[in-house]
Amino acid sequence: MDDVIADYLHYLQIERGLTANTISSYHQDLKSFSAYLNDQHLTLSQVEQLTILNYLNTLREAGKSRRTVTRAVSTLRRFFQYLVQNDQLPADPMAEIKAPKQGQHLPQVLTVEEVDALLAAPDTSNKYGIRDRAILEVMYATGLRVSELVHLKLADLHLDMGLIQTLGKGNKERIIPIGDVAIQWLDTYLEKSRPVLLKQRQSPYVFLNAHGNGLSRQSIWQKIQQYVSLAGIRKHVTPHTLRHSFATHILENGADLRIVQELLGHSDISTTQIYTHITRKRLTEVYKKAHPRA
Incomplete structure (x- = not known):
């Protein structure tokens, strides 16, 4: 899993040209997901839709914000699309999973x-x-x-x-x-x-x-x-x-x-x-x- 994540981050940097801050966010999300798979004794090839849903539920139960969960969905969607496009997985477990709707968030402003x-x-x-x-x-x-x-x-x-x-x-x-x-x-x-x-x-x-x-x-x-x-x-x-x-x-x-x-x-x-x-x-x-x- 670590090698796959490293390859993906390299792709984001070299071919997509994403900023270091954006790549760091992807890395944190994928490390969290990788840790969850290790706890469940699962490999990438064993990930299915239910696995993703259980992981997202784990994030919610841990008190993660809606914004964090939404970002995790976005990260995993792009990650699994990359794996399928590069023939590393036969099917995309994220295909039917939708991101939670974002609540209206008004940023703090000073007078x-x-x-x-x-x-x-x-x-x-x-x-x-x-x-x-x-x-x-x-x-x-x-x-x-x-x-x-x-x-x-x-x-x-x-x-x-x-x-x-x-x-x-x-x-x-x-x-x-x-x-x-x-x-x-x-x-x-x-x-x-x-x-x-x-x-x-x-x-x-x-x-x-x-x-x-x-x-x-x-x-x-x-x-x-x-x-x-x-x-x-x-x-x-x-x-x-x-x-x-x-x-x-x-x-x-x-x-x-x-x-x-x-x-x-x-x-x-x-x-x-x-x-x-x-x-x-x-x-x-x-x-x-x-x-x-x-």
């Missing part, structure tokens, strides 16, 4: 006041605080994914034109405007903090750690948790929350949905439409608070 508090949380009297303020400002000003932020390079900055470029999902390049405040903090970081962090080394990346190397996604997540606590924000906040807040706030201020789709790098506008539900919900909350008869 403008909460964003202001978060952005003001770093201590900008030192090199790390200046860097972290620049990171938060850039994330909120552009809606970058955290993976896009950590891979942002000096060559991607076109601050004189008020633009940055990034390589998003599926290696799709997009150009994003960046506001004056974020540019000011970026300039301050590039002038005062980055040269000190670099320590006469060379690095193409914009944001660096104490050793002069690029930051990791995990370190960004930890820093945001730290500043959320300092800002006194009670919500569950992740790096993606700033992206959600960016999209919601510009929609609330009159931006067209197609523009937001372009800024976020969504290939399908149905992905962007989730934010219209957030803004409607916000309108309802404001109405109920403001209208005397509501």
Whole structure:
């Protein structure tokens, strides 16, 4: 099973050109399924529809979310299609299995006041605080994914034109405007903090750690948790929350949905439409608070 999974992941990387993050998700799902087969003393050739259904039920009983179960179905569907197409299995046990319907999930969004508090949380009297303020400002000003932020390079900055470029999902390049405040903090970081962090080394990346190397996604997540606590924000906040807040706030201020789709790098506008539900919900909350008869 391990060899088959390794071959499949290699296929995803070389022939499908999927990103490392996507391949890692596939790997985790397939490792979980492989462990289940080992527990049941089953081989791949013995897997049938009932095996899959029992496995999915095991995930539910273990308290896995609907999103996790749905992702497992998607992973296994593609995996078994690959095996059948490559004559490693005679039939596809996933053929009659449907993914559970996804519930409507509205991402967590910060208010403008909460964003202001978060952005003001770093201590900008030192090199790390200046860097972290620049990171938060850039994330909120552009809606970058955290993976896009950590891979942002000096060559991607076109601050004189008020633009940055990034390589998003599926290696799709997009150009994003960046506001004056974020540019000011970026300039301050590039002038005062980055040269000190670099320590006469060379690095193409914009944001660096104490050793002069690029930051990791995990370190960004930890820093945001730290500043959320300092800002006194009670919500569950992740790096993606700033992206959600960016999209919601510009929609609330009159931006067209197609523009937001372009800024976020969504290939399908149905992905962007989730934010219209957030803004409607916000309108309802404001109405109920403001209208005397509501």
